[in-house]
Amino acid sequence: MTRATMAEAEHRSSENEHLDVLVIGAGVSGIGAAHHLRERFPERSFAILEAQDARGGTWWTHQFPGARSDSDLFTYGYRHKPWIGPSIAAGGAILDYLDEVIDEDQLAANIRYHHRVTSLSWSSDEHRWTAEVTRTDTGEQLRITASFLWMCQGYYNHDEPYTPEWPGTDRFAGTIVHPQAWPADLDHAGKRVLVIGSGATAATLVPALAKSAEHVTMLQRSPSYWFPSPSVHELATTLAPLNLPADWTHEILRRQYTQQLDWLAAVAHEDPDQLHTFLMDAIAPLLPEGTDVEKHFTPRYRPWQQRIAIVPDGDLFEAMRDGRASVVTDTITEFTEKGVQVSSGEVLEADIVVTATGFNLSVFGDIPFTVDGEPVDFSQRVTWHGMMISGVPNMAYAFGYFRHSWTLRVDLVNDVVARIVEHMAERGATTVVPELRPSDADMPLREWSDPENFNPNYVLRSQDRMFKQGDREPWTHMQEYAHDRTALPEADIDDGLQYR
Numbered sequence: 217m218t219r220a221t222m223a224e225a226e227h228r229s230s231e232n233e234h235l236d237v238l239v240i241g242a243g244v245s246g247i248g249a250a251h252h253l254r255e256r257f258p259e260r261s262f263a264i265l266e267a268q269d270a271r272g273g274t275w276w277t278h279q280f281p282g283a284r285s286d287s288d289l290f291t292y293g294y295r296h297k298p299w300i301g302p303s304i305a306a307g308g309a310i311l312d313y314l315d316e317v318i319d320e321d322q323l324a325a326n327i328r329y330h331h332r333v334t335s336l337s338w339s340s341d342e343h344r345w346t347a348e349v350t351r352t353d354t355g356e357q358l359r360i361t362a363s364f365l366w367m368c369q370g371y372y373n374h375d376e377p378y379t380p381e382w383p384g385t386d387r388f389a390g391t392i393v394h395p396q397a398w399p400a401d402l403d404h405a406g407k408r409v410l411v412i413g414s415g416a417t418a419a420t421l422v423p424a425l426a427k428s429a430e431h432v433t434m435l436q437r438s439p440s441y442w443f444p445s446p447s448v449h450e451l452a453t454t455l456a457p458l459n460l461p462a463d464w465t466h467e468i469l470r471r472q473y474t475q476q477l478d479w480l481a482a483v484a485h486e487d488p489d490q491l492h493t494f495l496m497d498a499i500a501p502l503l504p505e506g507t508d509v510e511k512h513f514t515p516r517y518r519p520w521q522q523r524i525a526i527v528p529d530g531d532l533f534e535a536m537r538d539g540r541a542s543v544v545t546d547t548i549t550e551f552t553e554k555g556v557q558v559s560s561g562e563v564l565e566a567d568i569v570v571t572a573t574g575f576n577l578s579v580f581g582d583i584p585f586t587v588d589g590e591p592v593d594f595s596q597r598v599t600w601h602g603m604m605i606s607g608v609p610n611m612a613y614a615f616g617y618f619r620h621s622w623t624l625r626v627d628l629v630n631d632v633v634a635r636i637v638e639h640m641a642e643r644g645a646t647t648v649v650p651e652l653r654p655s656d657a658d659m660p661l662r663e664w665s666d667p668e669n670f671n672p673n674y675v676l677r678s679q680d681r682m683f684k685q686g687d688r689e690p691w692t693h694m695q696e697y698a699h700d701r702t703a704l705p706e707a708d709i710d711d712g713l714q715y716r
């Protein structure tokens with residue numbers, strides 16, 4: 217830092233800017249929260265602090281070839297803002313959509329890029345949060361206080377993706393790359409590419425890379441469930457000639473997709489074997505002739521215990537049928553100079569290895585929290601309806617769905633948070649805090665995610681750091697839209713919350 221910027225930093229920190237609401241993160245959750253603030257509380261001051269240099273969160277971080285949603289955008293898009301376009305959208309189109317929201321709600325002046333929050337402390341005497349902030353472009357240190365904190369930092373570390381340690385990576389003569397940090401100048405045309413992983417990211421990358429690579433091999437430890445789905449819903453094609461207003465089409469398709477998801481979730485719980493058969497039947501005709509379906513495409517978990525990856529228009533299978541892509545199911549023993557050796561002894565030769573191995577789940581952005589000087593250990597705390605945390609005042613968090621569209625839940629959470637903030641104003645309260653009721657004193661605590669219900673590796677790896685659930689409302693975090701869409705609008709905002 218130069219002497220001038222240091223002096224400026226000291227000056228700004230001594231000013232201690234105060235805001236009504238501080239939103240952390242300018243991804244779909246933070247921009248959605250800001251829309252609600254603009255609409256419901258136009259008189260309140262707020263800012264969004266974003267560590268990166270642009271909006272979009274996940275869609276800004278993930279700029280690998282072919283990056284796209286694997287949810288339909290009619291449910292992934294916000295309730296208030298019609299999505300116009302194919303159901304499955306490229307990352308760039310989602311960024312454009314977010315830009316429109318920023319313009320329409322005039323949010324640009326409220327978003328501060330290059331602002332990384334490094335600690336958050338609550339003072340009961342002052343009824344406020346203090347955020348310590350580092351500017352990622354200049355190193356400047358800032359201090360901002362706020363009456364209410366809206367955590368929209370997402371669920372994984374954007375700077376450090378999850379990459380298992382394999383022996384021999386230093387010997388490998390080619391390039392190793394993670395989809396979270398895709399080099400803009402990486403040329404894969406004519407190259408042999410090995411993609412490690414078989415989640416949604418691998419399903420996206422493989423067909424995109426296969427367009428110009430010599431060959432793409434998808435190396436998976438075990439198979440996943442896939443669902444081939446048209447990128448344009450047939451109902452959208454039917455509606456198109458009617459020239460309906462965009463919000464009608466949005467609502468109709470949103471309901472259609474929601475109904476499909478409800479069916480999927482219900483069958484997954486009631487008759488998982490039926491869902492298994494349905495999913496296997498859907499891909500069977502798309503696989504190359506002679507495929508060992510049992511080995512490569514029959515998962516070892518129940519459907520819905522992990523997200524079902526959408527394959528738009530079956531593009532992944534088309535690349536496999538054309539011989540441009542193939543799948544290997546095995547475990548890695550080591551990297552060699554030429555590629556990756558697997559347990560069978562085979563070396564999968566490659567020029568580029570893509571580690572589509574997932575995330576490091578991060579709890580509230582791994583930001584250290586204190587309440588009245590006491591560090592908060594979130595693993596010892598309980599969630600209030602999956603949006604507030606016991607003993608942490610004036611703080612709400614946006615956590616969407618993993619198996620439905622993330623945003624469906626975020627919209628519902630935003631409504632409840634708005635009700636709570638209005639209720640505080642009606643009661644003249646400066647503080648709202650979830651506190652276990654006397655009847656909850658002996659409540660057994662459960663893991664945040666029941667592995668029987670939902671068990672992807674990134675959740676299992678970090679379960680011990682996540683906050684807990686109780687065995688009764690309001691101390692639960694449900695993962696099903698069918699439950700939440702009636703339960704959250706009716707959530708009793710006096711139950712388990714103390715207003716002071």
Ligand SMILES: Cc1cc2nc3c(=O)[nH]c(=O)nc-3n(C[C@H](O)[C@H](O)[C@H](O)COP(=O)(O)OP(=O)(O)OC[C@H]3O[C@@H](n4cnc5c(N)ncnc54)[C@H](O)[C@@H]3O)c2cc1C
Pocket residue numbers: 240241242243244245246265266267268272273274275278283284285286287288292331332333334368369370371372374416417581583614616617618620621622623
């Ligand atoms: C490749 C990919 C595809 C996906 N596709 C889908 C999909 O189709 N459907 C679906 O429902 N979900 C999908 N997801 C999940 C996706 O993460 C969520 O849908 C959603 O984007 C999360 O939004 P968010 O705003 O909550 O968090 P994020 O997108 O993670 O954004 C959080 C933002 O907060 C910022 N931040 C974090 N910590 C700090 C800090 N300390 N200070 C300041 N800023 C901070 C980050 O820089 C980031 O910009 C996908 C995920 C990936 C990786």
